[in-house]
Amino acid sequence: MNPDLRSAADSVLARLVGDPTGTARLREDQWRAIEALVAERRRALVVQRTGWGKSAVYFVATSLLRASGSGPTVIVSPLLALMRNQVEAAARAGIHARTINSSNPEEWETIQAEVAAGEVDVLLVSPERLNNPEFRDQVLPKLAAATGLLVVDEAHCISDWGHDFRPDYRRLRTMLADLPPGVPVLATTATANARVTADVAEQLGTGAGTDALVLRGPLDRESLSLGVLRLPDNAHRLAWLADHLDELPGSGIVYTLTVAAAEEVTAYLRHRGHPVASYTGRTENADRVQAEEDLLANRVKALVATSALGMGFDKPDLGFVVHLGSPSSPIAYYQQVGRAGRGVEHAEVLLMPGKDDEAIWQYFASVAFPPEELVRRTLDVLAQAGRPLSLPALEPLVDLRRTRLETMLKVLDVDGAVHRVKGGWTATGQPWTYDAERYAWVARQRAAEQQAMRDYAAGTGCRMEFLRLQLDDEEAAPCGRCDNCAGARYTADVSEAALDTARGELSRPGVELEPRKMWPTGLPAVGVELKGRIPAGELAATGRALGRLSDIGWGNRLRPMLAPQAPDQPVPDDVAQAVVSVLADWARGPGGWAAGGPQAPARPAGVVAMASRTRPQLIGSLAARISEIGRMPLLGTVEYTGEAPEFGLPSSNSAQRVRALQQSLVVPPELAQAVAAAGGPVLLVDDRSESGWTLAVAARLLRRAGAEGVYPLVLAVQQ
Incomplete structure (x- = not known):
């Protein structure tokens, strides 16, 4: 171990966490990751629970690498909310961070000029940018040549075995292969089982010539008290929230499965006098920012959110997470509840499953990768066009909705069958095989995840141990805190007034x-x-x-x-x-x-x-x-x-x-x-x-x- 490097790393950490005494110290596993990146210039995959301090690893490594003359760190992250948190956190450590994503297109040109001038220490990029032709062809090669550290946040998104596969992330394979020798790479996630971990580690090795270092820790969250509360119908669930929301500690998140449900619940809770805000994929960006700020400042009791809030929100004192409806994957569920209790000793996590959950699961499952006939039809149309076709031009010629069509094209792009250029998409003419066996396996995996969520809700064993086993955590053991270990902390009681109001709202x-x-x-x-x-x-x-x-x-x-x-x-x-x-x-x-x-x-x-x-x-x-x-x-x-x-x-x-x-x-x-x-x-x-x-x-x-x-x-x- 290099003691001088360790001392410098601890000093950066102290600035990052706002410790004026300078006594903050990295944990040994954090230091091992930083040492691998800075001293050994390796590629590393860190699979650690939410709140472990993954961002501290890449910010400390960035500071040390920049001090030695390395180029800027590039962080690829799908989380707009987290990007805003990261920029503020980096500033505390004297690190100048900028972000390029869908919410700030008016700033892209200025930011790219700042990067070229060496004025940016950290550039946060959304994965969608990687597949933009101009960014991919003009900006990305320069970034790959100049970057001092590449960070892949939420790295489970790379793997189509993961619960949140995103085809834009597959573009990282090309960037990894094009990095100059000796450029370290860090991939981080809190939600990867053994198969996803192995898949991501293999992809990290692209072009590196060496195996990636995998640092995987236990996934217990000692602050979380998990519970399941079954109620007769949606009116009872709404009424329970109205009666008991103020009993939940601090401020938190109420997750729903659909946008419509989030808006309904928000309206009802406001009518009952609760300060809450809605946060969905339909929420305007300015309103999202305001909602985040209100929750961070505890001006609202809760955000009523869909998975649009998902992984990307950093509030250490978040006191509770309630799910009004069950997600279809225990891994996604673990990730969402991991938002709570990061900086407090106790946080409540409550799942209230609904009778309509499975119908919603089936709807989202219906937008999986299209059958081979439709894929071949799309490739034929592109081949016969003789020119690039935009999504609006291609959509009338194939029977696929635009969002599903775009996702399919991104997968085909990574597979080499199509190429995105200025003006649209073209067929490459390269041979392409429809991997029916793999797509069927992924579909079976999704079905198994749904069954696991049924088992979680109905189970009588330790709930945290169940979730940890779903993530192949070898150290999983009974937590002693969940409702099955320690007894239920909440009853199904609701007041008649709240129930009457809820029934009126829903009917x-x-x-x-x-x-x-x-x-x-x-x-x-x-x-x-x-x-x-x-x-x-x-x-x-x-x-x-x-x-x-x-x-x-x-x-x-x-x-x-x-x-x-x-x-x-x-x-x-x-x-x-x-x-x-x-x-x-x-x-x-x-x-x-x-x-x-x-x-x-x-x-x-x-x-x-x-x-x-x-x-x-x-x-x-x-x-x-x-x-x-x-x-x-x-x-x-x-x-x-x-x-x-x-x-x-x-x-x-x-x-x-x-x-x-x-x-x-x-x-x-x-x-x-x-x-x-x-x-x-x-x-x-x-x-x-x-x-x-x-x-x-x-x-x-x-x-x-x-x-x-x-x-x-x-x-x-x-x-």
Whole structure:
């Protein structure tokens, strides 16, 4: 050991943690990692629990390497929230850190100039930047040549065996291979089992000529008290939060599985007087930053968050993590609960599983890697194009939704089958094999993880030991703190007042349904001469849905009723009555036809049903009930012609769906006559809105047939 180097490292640590006495000391395992990076210039993988001090390793190593004349450290991290924390932490140690990610594009040029001038010690980069053509071709080679230390944060994302595989991370293989000899590399994660650890360590060896050093420690979190609380339904779960949130220590995070649930829970808890904020993938960046600052300063009791908050939030005194719904992976669950209790002696962790969890798991599983036929189709289209195709240009030509298409292309890019260039994507012509066995194995792994979460929630053994065993922690042992080891700390008791309010919140029907206002790009390429903004005279009005399928209120009632295997039956009375309530609120509310005033729209002059090959009884009976109760004539049905696809409409891709609808939907002559004779707007009734295009195309046909307006009304919207 080099005592002078160790002394210098401890001095940097003292500045980093704000210790004016200078007595702070690195733990031996932290020092071993720093010594490997700085003195031995090795590649290392550190698998340690959240709060162990992985960031201290790379900041101390950065300071020592920069002092010896090395180039800047490049940290690849998917965590925008953590990036903001890291920049502040680095400044305490006299380290100038900058970040390039999706939230600060206006600063990229300035930051790149600062890096080139040697003014930046640490550059934090989001993995998406690695796959940007300009960054990959112009900035990345210079970074690879000049970097003094490469850090791969959340390194389990490299491995498709990991619970949070991200194809952008695979680009790191190229960067690792291109690094000059002797440039150290550090990969860190808190959530890697033995297989993921071996996979990442193997990838770290790319181009290095030596095996990576693996430092793996025990994953127990002595501050965490884990528990599971089973409650009868979502109303009880909401009521429990309202009654007991203030009993939980400090401030914390309430995780939900969907954006809709996060927004519902936030609204309910605020109504009950709790200072909380929502944090989801739909939250604007400025609002995210404000929410983070409010939680850090304890101005809110909790952030109600989806996995958008996930790994990337650093608050040492976070007092609790509650999951309103079970994640599908025990490894992801361990990672999220690891946000709590990093700098306090005790933190509460509570899982409240819901009956709708598995339906949500199934939805997310449905966006896995596409089948071979669709992949080959995409490669053929790119090969035949003779020029780069952008995502909007490619999307109409293959039946894949844009986000899934982009993920697939990123995987193909790393595999060498396609290449991202300025202007889009091209096929390389290189041979490519569909690894069906590997994709099937990953799918089986996901199913095993789901079963493990069922076992965790139902288990009677130590919960922390269970999670540690899922991560192949050889030192796993009973914790003595969880509800199964030490007894439950919370009961299922809720007050009648909170339960009544929760039931009222969840049973309140009605969601606004925004109409499609622009035709999807690329329609002329598939033979449909529609583009740009939908003309006002062909546009649907803002409609209404009874609920979202992802809601924890009406979603639970609607999901089984609209499931693919559900029988087609007349609309149930409770659902019909709820739809009538939605109509009444719609009519009286802002912009409603009963609101009065010169700007109020006209009352519907009739009801039109959408045809359906799967639920004609449901939709027909709903339209008839609305017609009867609302005293509006039932004008007829928008029908499908013989051109309708035999196995249903494409559901993945907007342009493909619009083309199919254009070919198959028709307003029969008798309906056109009835609509024109009605002399006003019509209410268009369907069972669900998934993409909004069925309603948009049907509204266009009805408007062109003479309807003065089209008000869409559906049972469910899929969000």
